[in-house]
Amino acid sequence: MGSLGGGAGAMVGLPALDVALAFPQATPASLFPPAVSDYYQFDDLLTDEEKALRQKVRGIMEKEIAPIMAQYWEKAEFPFHAIPKLATLGLAAGITKGYGCPGLSLTANAISTAEVARVDASCSTFILVHASLVMPTIDLCGSEAQKQKYLPSLAQFKTLGCWALTEPDYGSDASSLRTAATKVPGGWHLDGQKRWIGNSTFADMLIILARNADTNQLNGFIVKKGVPGLKSTKMENKIGLRMVQNGDIILNKVFVPEEDRLPGINSFQDINKVLAISRVMVVWQPIGISMGVFDMCHRYLKERNQFGAPLAAFQLKQEKLVRMLGNIQAMVLVGWRLCKLYESGKMTRGQSALGKAWTSRMAREVVSLGRELLGGNGILADFLVAKAFCDLEPIFSYEGTYEINSLVTGREITGVASFKHAMSAKSRL
Structure with a gap:
């Protein structure tokens, strides 16, 4: 019998063809498609400044991130070399004002978040953790000295942050966290464990939320990278947001x-x-x-030919594309209205919870239809939809699962809380 040669670890066959050569009939997402999902012209609702920021973010994401995203997603690595490019988006500070921060409106920040996610959801999560959790925590809850010390460098991605609330035993029930903060001379000792913490494996500073051992109340702490007793390890084997470096954090008498x-x-x-x-x-x-998936499918259906015609000429394909488009119009309107409620000081927790639950559910239908429209290429990250299909799943669950956010809204509209399961009550037997 002939030998395969090279031993068991040798590569069998030649390296894969570049997708543009292997499948020349349709353009891969490394050359991102034009934005065509604003069917109801919601752009008219934006100010000139918001439109300009959207175009800036769109251009940088399409030029700098689209060509590399599938490669890094497949490797489950973050493109650290792209952080200076992401810094030029001007989104690192979010809506924080002063201290070297541009002070974006919530609407500007929101539509920019969508533009980043349109091209790559992992990059949008990286920015969201930093700009919409770390930055406002210091801005709203920090001392003046802390604001002056940390905000300017955070606002330029010169310092990177993460935000640690979730624990292995407490996800949806986050307020029951058990990480402990014990008062000691000159400061505090933190002991406990955190899980699913985005950016934690490389963050320069970590916002750690812990329970005060004396008062039993929640407290927050700024923890520096590399301090004794702090350990953060990368979570492996995720199927979505693979570029995001989620970590398990161990705190053992961290001072x-x-x-x-x-x-x-x-x-x-x-x-x-x-x-x-x-x-x-x-x-x-x-x-x-959803915008990115629609844009990709719209171009793909016009480029891909079967049975002597472009796929866009077939009725079933058009119906699915239109259903996706309708979902996006409704989602944008809900998101825009939520921004205006927040900016006017009228947004409730139930309204934001419903927005998150509903848009993530509608987007699930959009990416599922997109997966169907692309046929076999719908399972290749090169054509965006498979990647987006997977990336949406963690978003469906984080910042409150669909069910928990629904119950937050349900509590608000009925006045009755339904979080505790009946079995959690002490048995009378």
């Missing part, structure tokens, strides 16, 4: 000086001020993902 305790965090209600901002941004991530 935090008193000057790095966030004085404005003394209960979960204080954290809700931050989550109100981030949840609006998360509403716009499924919108952006």
Whole structure:
């Protein structure tokens, strides 16, 4: 019997062809398609400044990120070399004002989040963690000294941050967290574990939320990278947002000086001020993902020929494309209205929860239809839709699962909380 040669670890066959050569009939997402999903001309609702920012973000994402996203997604690595390019988007500070921050409107930040997610959801999550969790936590809950010390460098991505609330035993039930903060001379000792924390494997600073051992209230702390007792390891084997570096964090008597305790965090209600901002941004991530999928399918159906005609000429294909388009129009309108409610000080937790639950559910239909429209190429990350299909799944669950956000809205409209399962009550037997 002849030998295969090279041993068991040798590559069998030649390297894969570039997708543009292997499948020349349709353009891959590395050359991103034109934006064509604004069918109801929602762009008219934006100010000139917001339109200009959208175009800037769109141009940078299409030019700098689209050509590399499938490669890094496949490797589950983050393109650190692209951070300076992402910094030029001007989104690192979010809506924070002063301290070297541009102070974007919430609407400007939201539509920009969608533009980033349109091309790559992982990059939008990287920015969201930093700009819509870390930045507002320091801005809303930090001391003046902390704001002056940290915000200017965070606003330019010169310092990178992460935000650690979720624990292995407490996801949806986040307010029951068990990571402990114990007062010691000169500061605090943090002990516990966090999980699913985006950017945590490389962040220069970590916002750690912990329970005060004396008061049992929630407190917040700024923890520096590399301090003794802190360990963050990358979570492996994710099927979505693969470029995002989610981490497991272990805290073993991590000392935090008193000057790095966030004085404005003394209960979960204080954290809700931050989550109100981030949840609006998360509403716009499924919108952006859906926009990108629609744009890709729109171009693909016109380029790809079968049975002697472009796929766009077939009735079933057109119906699915129009259903996707209708979903996007409705999603944008809900997202835009949510921004205006927040900016006018009228947004409730139930309204933001409904927005996140509903847009992520509608986007699931959009990406599923897109997967069908592309046939076999719908399972290749090169044509965006497979990647977007997977990336939407973690977004469907983070910042409150569909079910939990639905119950937040349900509690608000009925006045009755339904979170606790009947079995959680003590048995009378």
